[in-house]
Amino acid sequence: MLKIISSFVLLVMLSCNSAVKENANQPNIMEIEKKNLGSLLALYPKPMTVVGTKVEGKVNWLLVAHTGIIGHDRILVSMSKRHYSNQGIKELKKLSINLVSREMLPQADYVGSVSGKTVDKSGVFAYHIGENGSPVIDVSPLTMECNVVDIYETEGFDNFICTVVNTYATPDVLDHNGKLDYTRLKPVLFEFPTYSYLATGEVIGKCLNLDKKPGMCAKQPMAADGIVRLSKIEVYPEYLEEYMKYATEVGEVSLRTEPGVLTMYAVSEKENPCMVTILETYASQKAYELHIASEHFQKYKQGTLHMVKRLTLSDQTPLNPANQINNFIQ
Numbered sequence: 001m002l003k004i005i006s007s008f009v010l011l012v013m014l015s016c017n018s019a020v021k022e023n024a025n026q027p028n029i030m031e032i033e034k035k036n037l038g039s040l041l042a043l044y045p046k047p048m049t050v051v052g053t054k055v056e057g058k059v060n061w062l063l064v065a066h067t068g069i070i071g072h073d074r075i076l077v078s079m080s081k082r083h084y085s086n087q088g089i090k091e092l093k094k095l096s097i098n099l100v101s102r103e104m105l106p107q108a109d110y111v112g113s114v115s116g117k118t119v120d121k122s123g124v125f126a127y128h129i130g131e132n133g134s135p136v137i138d139v140s141p142l143t144m145e146c147n148v149v150d151i152y153e154t155e156g157f158d159n160f161i162c163t164v165v166n167t168y169a170t171p172d173v174l175d176h177n178g179k180l181d182y183t184r185l186k187p188v189l190f191e192f193p194t195y196s197y198l199a200t201g202e203v204i205g206k207c208l209n210l211d212k213k214p215g216m217c218a219k220q221p222m223a224a225d226g227i228v229r230l231s232k233i234e235v236y237p238e239y240l241e242e243y244m245k246y247a248t249e250v251g252e253v254s255l256r257t258e259p260g261v262l263t264m265y266a267v268s269e270k271e272n273p274c275m276v277t278i279l280e281t282y283a284s285q286k287a288y289e290l291h292i293a294s295e296h297f298q299k300y301k302q303g304t305l306h307m308v309k310r311l312t313l314s315d316q317t318p319l320n321p322a323n324q325i326n327n328f329i330q
Helices: 002-016 085-092 105-111 237-257 285-293 295-307
Strands: 049-055 058-064 067-070 074-080 094-099 127-129 135-137 142-154 157-169 188-191 196-199 227-235 261-268 275-282 308-315
Touching: 049 085, 049 135, 058 074, 058 085, 058 105, 058 135, 074 085, 074 094, 074 142, 085 094, 085 142, 085 157, 094 135, 094 157, 135 142, 227 237, 227 285, 237 261, 237 275, 237 295, 275 285, 285 295, 295 308
Parallel strands: none
Antiparallel strands: 049 058, 049 094, 067 074, 074 157, 094 142, 127 135, 142 157, 188 196, 227 275, 227 308, 261 275
């Protein structure tokens, strides 16, 4: 009986939905309307890099977005044949790939706008020569020295297939195990159709592990009525350990599930651990209202009422609104 009812409901839904197309092979699958953009190469955005090499004995830099991975041990660097750097790479069979950070973006943009044939770009970046003989940009958070093992030519392009010889990373982009942490690295991305630079986002989940523990949701931008607040809490000593469990849970759930909760960073005083201060940032007044009405916040609020001796909420004015704190959960 249940199967008959389910089939009837599905039939009614299909007959009432004008957006559904008939499909002879899969008649029960609803198709989403998509516009055919033709033979558009749309595999963007791509990590922005500066390729370093020597041409006629002089260091030269070139902004390159068309890079890729071949297998687990090859990198593809695709460059227009007209670029001055190509002749140095072909001669030396080596290059460096320097990921672009926000701080070095203006200089990176510049080396992509002028040619080494007419402009000496060797002094644009402070650099040193890496162990494999390629110039390495000092401010780049991550640099790979590569050897060219093959060149695949297509119309108008030299496509250098490389192996990685050395990888250099600044300490601030490594996690506590000494491994690369891309939530700290945050390389600049490039989107070709509009010639725009983009920023990398937050971690939204762990690959092959989404069913076990959700990642952080995408975050809303800070609105004009966004809130930056310090919550100063004094906890009764006998409840401190239990209170921290509540606070940790509500902070993690809020950051993972609420797009409007941008920051929840808690600290306690070294001399008096019962004095807890939480930096809270909300994208808007509406985001804050949704937060305090949420089930997880109400669980925290009701569960800790008897634990809190004093609570002070102090709204803050950011001195530099553009310098926002980025959160991530490992």
